[in-house]
Amino acid sequence: MNALLDSKLKAYNRKDPILARSKTQQKQLESDKLEQKAKRLILNEKKQKMKAARVENLLPSADDDSESARLIMERERKFKKVAQRGVIKLFNAVLSTQTQTAQEVSKAGFIGGTKKKELLNEISKEKFLDLVQEAGSIGI
Structure with a gap:
């Protein structure tokens, strides 16, 4: 533990906590990120499907003289x-x-x-x- 605490963090690692250097924590973070990304993609697909099925102009325009x-x-x-x-x-x-x-x-x-x-x-x-x-x- 002291070895981790005494070690100098490089600039690109400063945003991550010290315990994030462990492989299990890194794997957990990566899996969480992938899961969030998958959820966002699924939500976007649902929105696109809903938008595609939606009829926006039910009423005719004011320019239509029929x-x-x-x-x-x-x-x-x-x-x-x-x-x-x-x-x-x-x-x-x-x-x-x-x-x-x-x-x-x-x-x-x-x-x-x-x-x-x-x-x-x-x-x-x-x-x-x-x-x-x-x-x-x-x-x-």
């Missing part, structure tokens, strides 16, 4: 409007649930902050889905 392109864009606008309406309904249901539960908690007269939060969570978890179902059936 009738089918116009119909596709119109249909996509309708889908977008429907999605926006659904999100608005969801947020309105969340807001109304929060206000209703806050009113119920204030009527109950709980003063403690932690108890109030627990009760708000319980009430909102129990009644939220019911409120969303009611909003969906009424068609708000």
